[in-house]
Amino acid sequence: MAFEYMSQEGYDKLVAELHQLESVELPQVREAIAEARDKGDLSENFEYHAAKREQSRLLGRIRFKQKVLANARVIDMSKLANGSVQLLSQVEMTNLANNARMTYTIASPHEANLREGKISIKSPIAQALLNKKVGDVVEVRVPAGLLKLRIESIT
Numbered sequence: 001m002a003f004e005y006m007s008q009e010g011y012d013k014l015v016a017e018l019h020q021l022e023s024v025e026l027p028q029v030r031e032a033i034a035e036a037r038d039k040g041d042l043s044e045n046f047e048y049h050a051a052k053r054e055q056s057r058l059l060g061r062i063r064f065k066q067k068v069l070a071n072a073r074v075i076d077m078s079k080l081a082n083g084s085v086q087l088l089s090q091v092e093m094t095n096l097a098n099n100a101r102m103t104y105t106i107a108s109p110h111e112a113n114l115r116e117g118k119i120s121i122k123s124p125i126a127q128a129l130l131n132k133k134v135g136d137v138v139e140v141r142v143p144a145g146l147l148k149l150r151i152e153s154i155t
Helices: 007-035 046-070 123-129
Strands: 004-006 071-076 090-095 101-108 119-122 138-142 146-152
Touching: 004 007, 007 046, 007 071, 071 101, 101 123, 119 123, 123 138, 123 146
Parallel strands: 004 071, 101 119
Antiparallel strands: 090 101, 090 146, 138 146
16 A cells, blocks of 8 residues: 555544544444343344444444554645645636636545545546646546636645
């Protein structure tokens, strides 16, 4: 697995999620399994089978987050060059079709959240913006068609 570059904020959030899964949710599921087991015949015990499925799902999520954290590299924001679009750059751009302005932060796939204005570095828009400079116009093929975006600022 390759390195997973992310912000300190994203790393801390992942650590907190893993802690929540391991110290709160997993013990609750194990308790539910123990209670269901105490009810007797396991072959027809729905609660037991549901709790076992939930435990399996949780363990999968825990293993995934552990693997991401093992390969995580926190980016030192002070060492990023400000001249072009990179991971963790905040980019203000204009959609040339309708003159709508939008601002997105290029984030790791684990930090991407459209409601927070963070798009994955693996998204078509981020891929088109990478290494571009203020004033550049990029064309991006998205499901809705072709977007023409002009970069207004990079921070």
